[in-house]
Amino acid sequence: MNVDASHDSCQACQDSEATHLCEDCGAVLCLDCLESITTEYYFCTNCHRNLGDIRSNQKPERCPDCDSDQIGVGRKIVEICPRCHSTRLILVEDRRRELAQELRKAILSLQYGHLKLREFVRHFTSARQLLVSLRMAKFLHYKWLEDQLETIQEEIPALKNRIVSQAEIVAKQMAAETKGLMDYPSWTADQFPFITGVTNRITELGERYKLHVDETLQSVRARLDELRGHINGLDYYRREFAGFYRHSELEVNELPVCAFPRVRVTGSNFLKHDKATGTLYITNRRFIFIAKTGTLRKRTEVIFDFPLLYLSGIEEDGRFRKHLVLKLKQGDIKLSCSEQTQRVLPDYVEIAKRFDRYVQTDLQRVRRLEQHDVSATDARMRIDEMVYSLLSRDRHVSPSERAPRRIARTGWSRPAIERSPTMTAGNHDRFRTELEGILQRNDGWGIGPRIGASNTETSSLRQTAQNIENEIRDTIHLLRTGRIVPEDFVRRYRGLMRDSFEIRRRMEYYGDCRMEW
Ligand SMILES: [Zn+2]
Ligand SMILES: [Zn+2]
Ligand SMILES: [Zn+2]
Known part of the structure; x- marks a missing residue:
């Protein structure tokens, strides 16, 4: 037996290189030593679809694919394991x-x-x-x-x-x-x-x-x-x-605190517009309500705008459908809003009043x-x-x-x-x-593998990789200094990362020519 140890020699003839493996008994065999059996099967003579073994199937009337009634019988040779007769042979x-x-x-x-x-x-x-x-x-x-x-x-x-x-x-x-x-x-x-x-x-x-x-x-x-x-x-x-x-x-020195959309003013004993739906804005100085008004020609305008200091309290009102009542020097404003807004609004007003602390x-x-x-x-x-x-x-x-x-x-x-x-x-x-x-x-990690990369191909790839790295750095710098908009940055950055990945793949290839998997 003159075959290298790393080679599989056929377990039947002990001579040729084994190319096939039986999945059932584990035997390794050469092509010559495989036994074969001939099986007959039905097939459609029109579209050549295989319609199953003759032994285990009745002859079909028509082809399920093309509806042809021209059913023929074909023969094929199937390789089997000489040891256990299994047909489950793989390379x-x-x-x-x-x-x-x-x-x-x-x-x-x-x-x-x-x-x-x-x-x-x-x-x-x-x-x-x-x-x-x-x-x-x-x-x-x-x-x-x-x-x-x-x-x-x-x-x-x-x-x-x-x-x-x-x-x-x-x-x-x-x-x-x-x-x-x-x-x-x-x-x-x-x-x-x-x-x-x-x-x-x-x-x-x-x-x-x-x-x-x-x-x-x-x-x-x-x-x-x-x-x-x-x-x-x-x-x-x-x-x-x-x-x-x-x-x-x-x-000046006024800061936004929060905003609650879909707030409805349902009544007031002093406002001109006492019915409107809009957004309640709270800053560290004021509370402002901006809403759509008018029935025919709708327009958005400031409905009220008061210093926070005027707000002496917020109360809940209503037995079934709860309202918030803003208590002001001038009078009351009734609001209806989501439960969430109802829950947090009083807290936010407190935060806004003492916003300096936060x-x-x-x-x-x-x-x-x-x-x-x-x-x-x-x-x-x-x-x-x-x-x-x-x-x-x-x-x-x-x-x-x-x-x-x-x-x-x-x-x-x-x-x-x-x-x-x-x-x-x-x-x-x-x-x-x-x-x-x-x-x-622990330091000096360059891009890509170092192993075996010494020829000119890899050194030019390495140069390209370095260039890409520099460009990535520059792009980040451009964004930080506000010279490109985030959308452009994302596009550019993605492209560079793709290139970088590609180069690294190629370096791996040249770094070791036997990387084939
Ligand atoms: Zn053999
Ligand atoms: Zn077998
Ligand atoms: Zn057919």
Whole structure:
């Protein structure tokens, strides 16, 4: 038997390379040793649809597809396993590729770490962004919003560290499990069950890692969500205030507090318009009601506009359908509004009267917050590099050494040089030092893999990647300095990220020519 150990030789003739695997008894066989049986089947002579085996079916009258009655009988040769006579034969190569894909997928679960980090950072920056724009629009409520955002922002580096170092631990465990196994074209059929076992363990490591990532982000995520709820609330009032600016304006040092739409004035003992539906605006100085009036020619106008100081109290009135009664020096105004508004309006009036206590006075604070770069890019680079090392292990064979394998796959014997023991061992050692180095390195993460990328193709790709990185930085700068609108930024940024991804893919390809899965 002159066949390389990594090759499956046919279990029947013990000579040729096995290409088929019996899914029932596990035998690996060459094409010549497969037995075959001839089966007869009905088919439509018009559309060639197979209408089932002769043995197990009655002859159909018509074809269900084209309604033709021209039913013929065909014969086909089916290969069966000579050992157990099963027809469930698959190509060894297909199973090998399938197993390789499963193993790869299990390893890729490490990427969950930076995916979740990026998602979190995106939520954080979007909340921060919204707060900045609210502060600019003079919505200065809740000075503690900055405090909490700052606290979360300060935690982000630690979160990244925890997620990356856990990934390192898991990557090491995965490396130990898959040691010497990552050269998937050399897997033999009798290794398949073992590889399935390894894949299961890697999958479990990956699942545990995902849980760890979720746990790491859980509490901070909950806090951010709550914060976001408050910021969204302010954003709602800001949008409602658009109607205010069309008919009135803020005085010096006057700040918007809140706005309640769909409020109805149902009566008053001193107002000219004592029936109208509109929005009640409250600032730290005044309460203003703007509504549509007139039956024929409707127009929107200010119905009343009083200093907050005039408001001496808010009372509930009515037995069935409750109203709010605003008590003023001049008299009463009856309002009907949603239950929600009824519940919160008195509180908001109190807040508005003592708004100074709640206001953020340091507008630079949110600006400073905004200048911090909180991206998860560094974490992504590091985790991707770990994943890449895991996947590209044992795969450092030059294309010239690779060619004979193709020939060998077609059934010829293969030059012995390809998997000599010394070379395999050398590769493993080289990989180990490489992974060790990657895991210990804490700074200077460039784009894309470093492994094996030395020729001109990769260096030009690397240059392109660098250019894209610079352009991304410039684009962010443009947005921060207000020279492009957010829509343009999003469009440009997306395009750049797509390019960056594409380049990284190509670098991976050139970085290791044998990455073919
Ligand atoms: Zn054979
Ligand atoms: Zn069999
Ligand atoms: Zn037919």
